[in-house]
Amino acid sequence: DSGVTQTPKHLITATGQRVTLRCSPRSGDLSVYWYQQSLDQGLQFLIQYYNGEERAKGNILERFSAQQFPDLHSELNLSSLELGDSALYFCASSPRGNEQYFGPGTRLTVT
């Protein structure tokens, strides 16, 4: 158990819909990272937050957004969903910017 929690574990929704994925980092970790993992694209970095502020952006679509709250939990919002958004979404937290600790992931299926 990494200490990072993610909810929900599975999510099935229709195209055009909007969903919110939730992540709680390990106790004491200020950084949260979001990733998308799919068979064809591999592991793609989406966005990083540090202590409530956005720090870095990766291959995140404009339809996607995220935020980190004062209690350090983070939410990833995915809107206008397309079939191609079906993937595993992971969050990770990190002490001092070195190794990352990943949550169990949310499997999103868009039908």
Added chain:
Amino acid sequence: AQSVAQPEDQVNVAEGNPLTVKCTYSVSGNPYLFWYVQYPNRGLQFLLKYITGDNLVKGSYGFEAEFNKSQTSFHLKKPSALVSDSALYFCASTSGGSYIPTFGRGTSLIVHP
């Protein structure tokens, strides 16, 4: 731009034999290098890291990795493979003050009984 290459999509090894999963990197500055393992339907799990110091790094579950600056490699090794080591292995790097890792595409390790 930094990059990480894992040249083998799949590595097959018999239980009890030594295993090597290869990784090469291209980064500007001094690299921080990491190995992660992913079991089916699970998140990535940190195995070991190289920041500085001894080129041979020991990690979890008996794994180790050797940093080779001249060959820009960071291969993952284990002296005696277990069937339970079968999983997807990712190499990653950061450098230049960026905490955003670049991941390789992963290598599927299959250990046969």
